[in-house]
Amino acid sequence: MLKIDNLHARVEGDAGVVEILKGLSLGVPAGEVHAIMGPNGSGKSTLSHIIAGRDDYEVTAGSVNLSGEEILDLDPNERAAKGVFLSFQHPMEIPGVATMNFIRTALNAQRKARGEAEVSAADFLRLIREKTKLVGLTDEKLKRPFNVGFSGGEKKRMEMLQMAIFEPRFCIMDETDSGLDIDALKMVGDVVNSLRGPDRGFLVITHYQRLLEHIRPDHVHVLAGGRIVKSGGPELAAELEKSGYDQFIEAA
Amino acid sequence: MAAGLKDMPERALSAQLQATFSASKADPVRLAAFERFQKTGLPHRRVEGWRWSDLNAALRDFVPANDGVSPIPPSKFSALDPVEIQIVNGRIIRPTGTLPAGLHLDVIPASATIPDLEGNSVVSLTVAMITEALEIRVDAGVKLGQPILVRHIMQCGTMAFVQVAAHLGDGAEATIIETYEDIGAGQGGFYSSLFHSDICAGATLKRRMLQNTNADAVVHAMFAANLAGGAHLNQVGLSTGGRLSRHETLAQYVGSEASAELSSAALVDASRHADFTSKILHAASGCQTRQIHKGVARDKGRAVFQGKFDVQRVAQQTDAQMSADALLLSDTSEAYHKPELEIYADDVQCAHGSTSGALDDDAMFYLRQRGLDEEMARSLLIEAFLGEVIDNLEEGEAPVFRDAIALWLKGQGA
Ligand SMILES: Nc1ncnc2c1ncn2[C@@H]1O[C@H](COP(=O)(O)OP(=O)(O)O)[C@@H](O)[C@H]1O
Ligand SMILES: [Mg+2]
Numbered sequence: 322m323l324k325i326d327n328l329h330a331r332v333e334g335d336a337g338v339v340e341i342l343k344g345l346s347l348g349v350p351a352g353e354v355h356a357i358m359g360p361n362g363s364g365k366s367t368l369s370h371i372i373a374g375r376d377d378y379e380v381t382a383g384s385v386n387l388s389g390e391e392i393l394d395l396d397p398n399e400r401a402a403k404g405v406f407l408s409f410q411h412p413m414e415i416p417g418v419a420t421m422n423f424i425r426t427a428l429n430a431q432r433k434a435r436g437e438a439e440v441s442a443a444d445f446l447r448l449i450r451e452k453t454k455l456v457g458l459t460d461e462k463l464k465r466p467f468n469v470g471f472s473g474g475e476k477k478r479m480e481m482l483q484m485a486i487f488e489p490r491f492c493i494m495d496e497t498d499s500g501l502d503i504d505a506l507k508m509v510g511d512v513v514n515s516l517r518g519p520d521r522g523f524l525v526i527t528h529y530q531r532l533l534e535h536i537r538p539d540h541v542h543v544l545a546g547g548r549i550v551k552s553g554g555p556e557l558a559a560e561l562e563k564s565g566y567d568q569f570i571e572a573a
Numbered sequence: 574m575a576a577g578l579k580d581m582p583e584r585a586l587s588a589q590l591q592a593t594f595s596a597s598k599a600d601p602v603r604l605a606a607f608e609r610f611q612k613t614g615l616p617h618r619r620v621e622g623w624r625w626s627d628l629n630a631a632l633r634d635f636v637p638a639n640d641g642v643s644p645i646p647p648s649k650f651s652a653l654d655p656v657e658i659q660i661v662n663g664r665i666i667r668p669t670g671t672l673p674a675g676l677h678l679d680v681i682p683a684s685a686t687i688p689d690l691e692g693n694s695v696v697s698l699t700v701a702m703i704t705e706a707l708e709i710r711v712d713a714g715v716k717l718g719q720p721i722l723v724r725h726i727m728q729c730g731t732m733a734f735v736q737v738a739a740h741l742g743d744g745a746e747a748t749i750i751e752t753y754e755d756i757g758a759g760q761g762g763f764y765s766s767l768f769h770s771d772i773c774a775g776a777t778l779k780r781r782m783l784q785n786t787n788a789d790a791v792v793h794a795m796f797a798a799n800l801a802g803g804a805h806l807n808q809v810g811l812s813t814g815g816r817l818s819r820h821e822t823l824a825q826y827v828g829s830e831a832s833a834e835l836s837s838a839a840l841v842d843a844s845r846h847a848d849f850t851s852k853i854l855h856a857a858s859g860c861q862t863r864q865i866h867k868g869v870a871r872d873k874g875r876a877v878f879q880g881k882f883d884v885q886r887v888a889q890q891t892d893a894q895m896s897a898d899a900l901l902l903s904d905t906s907e908a909y910h911k912p913e914l915e916i917y918a919d920d921v922q923c924a925h926g927s928t929s930g931a932l933d934d935d936a937m938f939y940l941r942q943r944g945l946d947e948e949m950a951r952s953l954l955i956e957a958f959l960g961e962v963i964d965n966l967e968e969g970e971a972p973v974f975r976d977a978i979a980l981w982l983k984g985q986g987a
Pocket of ligand 2: 365366367410495496
């Protein structure tokens with residue numbers, strides 16, 4: 322479903338050009354959940370932003386292919402309409418933007434781009450009520466401007482709310498579990514497991530084994546120094562949590 | 574350095590001003606005003622307070638057209654069922670129906686109500702040019718349910734001068750909506766209005782101002798308010814600019830415990846220019862001022878904000894806050910914001926802040942990741958930026974302002 326081949330990317334920072342991804346290859350077949358672990362600064366968020374279409378990064382080589390289609394030339398909203406969803410590591414507060422209105426506008430924009438009918442106001446209200454309960458937010462939170470004054474955990478719940486509503490085909494979750502308590506972790510697991518299916522893929526970026534106990538990944542990859550340096554089964558996650566990443570930092 | 578009229582005898586505008594003035598029987602007040610104006614001419618960028626808004630240059634090639642009579646469309650505020658007064662090319666047309674109890678509308682000799690606003694030569698010119706004024710009076714204790722709508726309507730290309738005086742008796746409440754509109758084909762025009770209000774003890778005036786005129790129009794609107802003890806002014810203004818538009822607010826607290834909430838927005842595109850200038854004179858104790866301004870500029874638009882709080886020695890326990898934010902949507906757009914505090918009292922709480930920047934890249938990416946295209950994401954963020962201004966409006970008024978913003982976002986501002 323998602324096939325990344327020999328991806329090289331760099332960014333123009335304050336201190337000049339920085340190479341971040343240096344030949345990253347990865348494949349997530351439909352129906353599978355893959356986890357990515359790796360030390361801070363190894364390029365995990367960069368990878369997720371590039372898949373979603375952030376144009377701060379310059380892709381100098383390689384390709385990203387979703388269900389047989391090259392997506393690197395598509396706009397972020399075109400990718401979203403094709404089912405790419407990113408749960409941000411640091412979700413934004415957007416003052417002045419009404420939460421419900423925004424989510425509904427986004428849902429309908431995606432549907433329109435796919436040639437599907439808009440969701441009526443009444444149906445949307447039913448949908449968002451149901452999913453709000455699922456992710457453990459209160460209706461009162463929906464009445465606030467988007468994420469304004471939310472705790473870190475509430476912002477992550479808002480990401481999961483949107484994932485549950487959009488039902489994207491390919492979900493990238495960038496450290497969604499960081500800073501969440503046990504109950505919230507379970508909720509994230511529930512949202513992922515309820516969406517899991519033969520036509521969907523997940524890329525779950527995490528530092529911790531805990532989330533992976535709720536979401537049994539099919540494969541675990543280690544990203545270090547801008548490359549996948551090791552891949553394995555779910556047992557690799559447990560091993561990493563014990564031994565740390567030092568071995569890979571040296572290797573990279 | 575004044576560019577007095579005598580320095581530009583070739584100008585069509587100065588000839589016309591002279592002719593218009595001579596044709597009317599001037600009383601001493603108007604004569605003195607005309608002399609004041611002639612000494613200094615139109616304000617230009619070397620005059621204090623006009624550095625970024627050169628009215629003289631904006632009118633350099635202006636040749637006033639004769640006014641015609643194009644049909645006047647219904648007001649965008651008509652859903653509010655207002656008491657509507659049209660001022661067409663400077664001529665005041667009172668409503669024909671019966672007025673709500675406690676409201677009086679009259680056309681009076683202009684010089685009877687002229688306030689002392691020395692130092693602004695456009696005001697002097699306006700005083701010199703007008704022979705009659707609209708007077709709005711609301712009796713003490715009367716709370717008007719219907720808003721009063723004053724439509725400043727200008728045939729494109731013409732020149733017009735207007736004066737309005739409002740008097741709200743003790744404890745009265747009224748909403749006055751002013752719109753600046755133009756009609757007919759063509760471009761340009763010069764419109765100057767002078768609005769003076771007395772808000773008596775405990776009275777509340779809500780003023781709404783929406784200026785949506787052609788790209789070459791020059792609009793100068795001066796609003797002055799005297800607030801007595803416990804009086805309240807709530808003002809929301811929005812301008813899409815013109816060749817040059819300037820909206821001035823000059824409020825003074827003459828009684829204690831009075832307050833004002835002032836919010837304004839300038840939306841400028843193409844090579845339009847909008848200026849909001851204000852001075853709030855705190856001359857009594859315990860008054861509260863809240864002022865916010867938002868400027869949004871794209872293309873070669875220029876947004877100007879000059880806000881000043883003057884806090885006199887007697888104005889102890891003043892609580893005054895001002896913020897001005899600019900959003901620049903292109904490299905060629907400009908915003909000049911100058912918030913200023915002048916404080917002579919010691920027991921006061923005063924603050925001002927100013928920000929300027931482009932749309933937030935992270936927010937743009939976030940919205941687009943969720944499926945909004947660039948245009949939608951941009952519009953949503955600009956509307957969010959302007960949200961605080963709209964929040965100060967009543968339920969029925971907000972949609973009209975929102976529509977004006979939406980049209981501007983689509984590039985159909987006027
Ligand atoms: N926009 C950017 N500008 C400059 N440097 C960046 C930018 N984005 C990422 N980097 C740098 O690239 C490296 C990888 O960052 P990131 O992808 O956020 O790592 P991770 O998510 O694995 O912690 C870091 O050294 C980071 O400082
Ligand atoms: Mg990261």
